[in-house]
Structures are given as C-alpha cells and as structure tokens.
Amino acid sequence: MMQAWKTAELVKNGDISAKENILRYIDIIKKKDEDFNAFITLNNGQAVNRAKQIDEMVSEGIDPGKLAGVPVVIKDNISTKGMRTTCGSKMLKDYKPVFNAHVVKRIIEEGGIVIGKSNCDEFAMGSSNETSYFGVVNNPEKPNFVPGGSSGGSAAAVAYGASPVALGSDTGGSIRCPAAFCGLVGLKPTYGAVSRYGLISHASSLDQIGPITNKVKDAALMFDVISGKDDKDQTSIEYTSNSLENIKSDISNITLGVAAEFFGKGIDNRVENKVKNSISLLEDLGSNIEKVKIPTAEYSLPAYYVISTGEASSNLARFDGIRYGYSEEINKNWKSVFSENRGNSFGDEVIRRIILGTFALSAGFYGKYYKKAMEVRSKLIDEFNQAFNKVDAIILPTMPYPPFKIGEKKDDPLALYKSDMLTVPMSLAGLPSISIPCDKNSLIGMQITGKMKEEEKILNIALAHEEAL
Amino acid sequence: MKKGINKSDVEKIASLAKINIEDKKLDKLKTQLNDILEYFSKLDEVDTEDYGPKFDISELSNVFRKDRIKESLTIDEVMEGGKNKDNYFKSPRVEK
Numbered sequence: 001m002m003q004a005w006k007t008a009e010l011v012k013n014g015d016i017s018a019k020e021n022i023l024r025y026i027d028i029i030k031k032k033d034e035d036f037n038a039f040i041t042l043n044n045g046q047a048v049n050r051a052k053q054i055d056e057m058v059s060e061g062i063d064p065g066k067l068a069g070v071p072v073v074i075k076d077n078i079s080t081k082g083m084r085t086t087c088g089s090k091m092l093k094d095y096k097p098v099f100n101a102h103v104v105k106r107i108i109e110e111g112g113i114v115i116g117k118s119n120c121d122e123f124a125m126g127s128s129n130e131t132s133y134f135g136v137v138n139n140p141e142k143p144n145f146v147p148g149g150s151s152g153g154s155a156a157a158v159a160y161g162a163s164p165v166a167l168g169s170d171t172g173g174s175i176r177c178p179a180a181f182c183g184l185v186g187l188k189p190t191y192g193a194v195s196r197y198g199l200i201s202h203a204s205s206l207d208q209i210g211p212i213t214n215k216v217k218d219a220a221l222m223f224d225v226i227s228g229k230d231d232k233d234q235t236s237i238e239y240t241s242n243s244l245e246n247i248k249s250d251i252s253n254i255t256l257g258v259a260a261e262f263f264g265k266g267i268d269n270r271v272e273n274k275v276k277n278s279i280s281l282l283e284d285l286g287s288n289i290e291k292v293k294i295p296t297a298e299y300s301l302p303a304y305y306v307i308s309t310g311e312a313s314s315n316l317a318r319f320d321g322i323r324y325g326y327s328e329e330i331n332k333n334w335k336s337v338f339s340e341n342r343g344n345s346f347g348d349e350v351i352r353r354i355i356l357g358t359f360a361l362s363a364g365f366y367g368k369y370y371k372k373a374m375e376v377r378s379k380l381i382d383e384f385n386q387a388f389n390k391v392d393a394i395i396l397p398t399m400p401y402p403p404f405k406i407g408e409k410k411d412d413p414l415a416l417y418k419s420d421m422l423t424v425p426m427s428l429a430g431l432p433s434i435s436i437p438c439d440k441n442s443l444i445g446m447q448i449t450g451k452m453k454e455e456e457k458i459l460n461i462a463l464a465h466e467e468a469l
Numbered sequence: 470m471k472k473g474i475n476k477s478d479v480e481k482i483a484s485l486a487k488i489n490i491e492d493k494k495l496d497k498l499k500t501q502l503n504d505i506l507e508y509f510s511k512l513d514e515v516d517t518e519d520y521g522p523k524f525d526i527s528e529l530s531n532v533f534r535k536d537r538i539k540e541s542l543t544i545d546e547v548m549e550g551g552k553n554k555d556n557y558f559k560s561p562r563v564e565k
Contacts, residue, residue: 098546192527205526234532302509313486320487323558324550330561335487337561343489351488352498355479356505358486372512374522379515381523414504430526452527 004070004164004218005244008111011069014058018051018069022113025071029116029162036138036147038156040076041084041117047071050113057111064111066225071115072107073157073166077124078209079198080104080114087200088122088132088150091319091326091345101198102233103167103209103226110225115163119153122347123316124169124202126150127177127419128409131349136406141183141443145403148178154212155182165222166212171202172304173398173423175210176435180398180445183437185462186212187219188423190452191430192237194223195230203311204235206304206427216463219434220244223455243456249464252286256461257391261297262422268401274438275397275446278465282395285464292387292394296380297425303380304424305417306360306373313357316350352413381429388451393458397422398435398445422447436462440469473503 002010010016026044033039057064074080077087079097081104086092104114121131129137129152139147140160147156151168155178158166168175170188179186187210194209201207211222220243227241258279263272283289321327321341328344330337346354360369387394400421409416426433426449433449450458474482479499483490490498544556552559 095550098542098549190527192529205524231534234534235527235529237527237529296515299512299515302511305505306509306512317487322551322560323547327552330552330559332561333564334561338487339484339489342487343491346488348494351490352501354486354488355482355498356502358482359474359478359502359506360509362482362485369509369512371522372515372517374524375517375520376512376515378520378523379517382520413501414508417505 001161001164001214003215004067004213005221007070007164008066008068011054012058012063018054019048021069022047022051022071022115025115025163032160033162036140036156036160037135038118038137038153038160038162039116040086040088040119040134040153043083043114043116047113047115054111054113065109066221067107067110067112070112070165071163072112073116073118073154073163074104074114075120075151075154075166075168076117077120077169077200078104078167079200080117083114083117085117085200086134087124088120088134089345089347089350090133093133093326095324097198099198102195102230104198106226118151118157118166121150121152122350123200124150124171124174125312125349125353127173127416129153129178130406130410131347133347138406139182139403142403144406146181146406148181148399148403150174151212152178155179155184155186158182158184158212158214164214165218167209167226168212169199169207169209170427171206171308172427173420175212176398176423176433176445176447177420179212179435181403181443183441183443184212184214185216185219186210186435187223187455188426188433189223189227189455190432192235193227193239193432193453193455195233195236197230197232201315203308204315205311206308216436216459216466217244217247220247220459239453241455243459246456247459247463249460249467251282251461251464254287254393254461255391256282256287256289257292257387257394258289259292259294259297259387259394259396261294262396266400266418266421267397271397271399271401271444274442274444275395278438278446279395281468282461282465285468290391292391294380294383294387294425296376296383299376300380300425300428301418301421303373303376304420304428306369307377309353309357310361310370311357313354313361316354349413377428380425384429384431392450393461394449396447396449398447402443432458434458434462436465473506474499
C-alpha cells in the first residue's frame with residue numbers, strides 16, 4: 001500500500017486524483033469490514049465530496065496541505081462535528097458532537113479526509129477490543145485473535161488496508177498494544193505534545209492522541225500535523241515538530257539502553273528472543289548498547305491502575321444522560337435517573353473501573369492508593385531521568401506475549417490488566433514511545449522510548465530498524 | 470485496616486458513583502475487586518519516603534488565559550443532544 005506522505009505528494013502534483021484514491025479505499029472497506037468490524041461509523045459520502053474539493057484546489061494551484069487527499073481513520077473517542085462519536089459505548093451510541101477535536105481540525109486543515117470512526121474498547125478501557133458495545137474487532141493479520149486495544153479498530157483498519165493512517169489514543173498502551181498485535185507502527189507522544197481538546201477523557205494525567213500507521217515515516221507525518229500548542233488544552237506544551245523533513249536512519253551516534261526489568265519474568269520467550277534480535281540489529285547498525293536500571297518499573301502496573309481508574313471515575317461522572325447520552329425516562333428523582341441511565345448503558349469493564357476508582361479516591365483510602373501511586377510515579381520518573389543521563393533511548397518489548405484468542409482473557413480482568421505491564425511505565429512518566437514490528441510481518445512489537453519531546457530521535461531509530469529489515 | 474471489601478461496600482460505592490448494579494452481578498464484582506485491590510497493595514512494598522506525589526507531568530503550572538468573551542455554541546447546538554423543551558433541558562423530578 002502506498003504510504004500517506006507519498007499519496008499527499010502525488011495528489012499535490014496532480015499525478016493522482018484524491019477522488020479516485022478515496023474511492024479505492026472505500027471499495028476495500030465495503031469488501032472487507034464485515035470480516036473485521038473495524039468501523040463503527042463510515043463517512044463515505046462526505047469523504048468523496050471532500051476529495052473532490054481537494055482535487056479542485058490542486059487544479060486551481062492551491063496547496064491542500066501535508067495530508068492532501070490522504071484518508072484518515074479516527075478512533076471513536078475523538079470528537080468529529082456532526083459525525084457520531086460513541087466511545088464504543090451504549091451511553092454515547094447516538095451522540096453527535098457539535099465541534100471537532102483539535103486533531104481533527106488539524107487533519108482537515110492539512111487536506112486530510114476523515115474516512116470513518118473506528119471501533120474501540122468502551123471509553124478506551126481494555127487491551128483487546130472486546131469491551132466495545134459495537135462488538136469485538138477481529139485481527140486482520142490473525143483472524144479469531146484479538147487486535148489489541150483499546151485502539152483496536154484503528155489498527156485493524158490500517159492492517160486490512162482501509163486507510164494508510166489512523167489516529168488512536170493511548171492512556172496506558174492503547175496505541176502501542178494494537179500496533180504491536182497488528183504488525184504496525186504506533187506512536188504515543190510526549191504527554192502534552194498533542195492537544196486533547198475533543199478527546200473524550202479517560203484519565204487526564206495520562207491520555208495522549210497519536211498515530212497508528214504502516215510505516216515509520218507516516219507516523220512522523222501524522223505527528224507533525226497533530227502536535228503543537230493549543231490554547232483549548234491547558235496541558236498542551238509548546239512544541240514544533242518537523243520530524244518528517246528531519247528524519248534520518250543514521251544511528252551511529254546513538255546509545256540505547258536495555259533494562260533487565262523489562263525482560264524475563266512474565267515475558268513470553270518468543271517475545272524476548274525477537275526483541276533481543278532487534279537489539280542486535282540496532283547494534284550492527286552502529287548504535288551502542290548500555291545497561292540501565294528502572295527498579296520501580298514492576299510497580300508501574302498497580303500505580304497505573306490506581307491512577308487511571310481514579311481519574312476515570314471522576315471523568316465519567318459527566319455522563320448522566322440529561323444534556324446528551326443514553327436516557328430511558330426522566331420521570332423519577334435525580335439520583336434514580338442518573339443511576340439507571342449509567343447502570344443500563346455502561347458495560348461491565350467501565351463499571352468495574354468506576355467502582356475501583358471511586359473506592360481508591362474515597363475518604364480513608366486516598367492515601368493508601370491514589371497518593372501512594374502518585375509517589376511511586378515520582379520515583380519512576382526519577383529513575384527514567386537517571387537512565388536518560390546515560391542513554392538516548394530505551395528498547396523494550398511492547399506486549400509480554402503475542403496476540404491471544406478472542407475470549408481467552410475476557411473473564412479475568414486482572415490477567416488482562418497485566419498485559420499492559422510494559423506500556424504503562426512510559427505513560428506514567430509522560431515519555432514518548434513508539435512501537436514497531438520486530439520483523440517483517442511479525443505481530444511481536446518492540447518499543448523505543450525517549451526523553452520527553454524527543455520524538456524525532458525515536459523516529460530515527462525506528463526508521464533505521466525498519467529500513468534494515 | 471480491614472481486609473478486602475464486602476458486598477455492602479460495593480453497593481455503597483456504586484451508590485456514590487451513581488450506578489445501578491443488578492444484585493446478581495454484585496458477588497462476582499466483589500470477588501474481582503478484591504483480587505485487584507490485593508494486587509494494588511503491592512504498592513506498599515515501595516519505599517517512597519523521598520518522593521512526593523507527582524501531579525505536573527509536563528512541568529507546567531498555573532496555566533492561565535485571559536477571561537474574554539469568545540464565540541460560543543448556539544443554543545440549538547447545545548440543545549441538540551438531550552430531551553428539551555423551549556430551550557430548556559428536561560430534568561428529572563426534584564421531589565422523591
């Protein structure tokens with residue numbers, strides 16, 4: 001499949017028509033989506049009209065932008081004006097936002113075309129895309145196996161060729177996990193690098209939007225488009241990224257860190273071997289390998305779940321079915337109506353997490369759980385900072401095992417939580433981390449994690465690895 | 470500190486969180502929550518004496534904006550999502 005940056009170049013030059021291009025993708029979706037269930041809502045009609053506009057701009061000599069004519073899949077927890085945005089939940093099954101998320105606005109400004117909204121775990125809570133009200137997503141690379149989650153629909157869509165690029169969101173691994181399980185590239189940016197305005201909140205001190213793509217250069221392109229300060233998100237930081245133009249696969253002056261804490265216990269042998277092969281490959285390409293220590297890493301998982309469920313319980317308090325969202329009837333008192341609307345429309349996993357978070361924040365337990373988790377988070381950040389005094393980036397597996405069968409872990413929430421053990425440390429520390437396939441056609445991914453704001457560096461390392469395969 | 474939570478604790482938390490949970494689901498939920506909370510207790514092993522809680526991940530603090538009137542959503546747009554009448558949202562009853 002043609003990469004997005006190349007498509008944009010050809011559309012801009014008038015070498016291919018944006019309309020012909022989008023029709024090809026729509027055709028693929030029509031033929032294949034019923035097998036994989038990657039989409040909740042399609043935007044075919046508007047997408048074709050938009051493509052015609054792009055072609056007209058080109059014929060009039062106007063530059064449509066960095067994504068000229070490129071179809072983009074948007075995860076269904078990112079607001080799209082007038083287009084259903086469900087979060088994979090019965091609560092929002094008919095909800096149409098009246099504004100665009102900042103990232104959607106940016107994609108449209110750069111000539112990109114929103115082709116549809118992708119399936120995801122309900123309110124982005126899950127690692128297997130099995131909690132969606134709109135059904136399980138099937139892994140196109142390995143049917144009857146999970147595509148990973150929570151951005152499973154975004155990854156599946158790119159994997160079966162519905163689009164060259166998609167946006168996902170990552171709270172504790174929700175971009176990197178499905179990217180790994182579907183053999184794709186997934187970038188979780190630095191906390192604050194991309195505005196969260198219009199992203200339906202899960203855990204606000206962790207949430208970030210980022211791309212899922214076939215190739216590294218397209219991840220760089222998408223990051224350039226969506227990153228940067230936005231006054232509507234007060235956690236967004238000053239950041240100008242020109243990573244696609246600057247990207248280079250020379251890693252001869254790079255030192256890579258490997259931490260024993262991310263290997264061994266709990267990691268499948270197949271994963272460990274693949275990642276170690278990749279580390280040898282990166283060494284052959286001229287980088288230096290050094291050992292680093294992140295002793296608190298093994299406590300990241302409980303810290304993450306305390307913090308994320310606590311924040312989620314507060315964020316999801318806004319869904320009461322009165323101003324928008326699921327509502328049956330309102331002829332009862334406030335408390336009954338709220339409790340019925342929420343109880344009848346949130347799925348089991350969402351309810352579990354709200355209850356956990358409410359408990360962890362409740363009087364008498366705040367100190368034991370939430371405050372303690374935030375202290376562990378400080379310690380972890382300190383350890384990462386020390387490691388980054390010695391190395392440019394840290395290499396580790398993305399998921400502890402390859403994709404598993406649909407239904408295999410569905411009744412054991414704790415087992416499923418543990419699959420996030422290698423992705424949550426970077427989320428807690430706000431670090432950028434990219435997951436790339438260890439090998440051609442491999443569903444085992446590895447992460448390259450850098451210092452805050454060093455997306456360019458980890459993209460370079462990822463490109464070097466990709467080109468050497 | 471008491472060990473684990475029981476069924477009435479779960480009911481109380483669910484009431485705080487304003488979520489109706491069917492009675493038949495409470496036992497399973499209680500068991501799952503206790504498993505998870507036990508796992509959370511692993512955090513007690515970490516010595517965090519030298520560390521305060523981390524709230525400012527990107528090291529921003531006190532982000533202010535000017536308090537200016539800006540263009541906003543129209544009343545029709547705001548009303549679009551819920552049950553409404555004469556530009557008011559219909560609300561639940563105030564009395565019991």
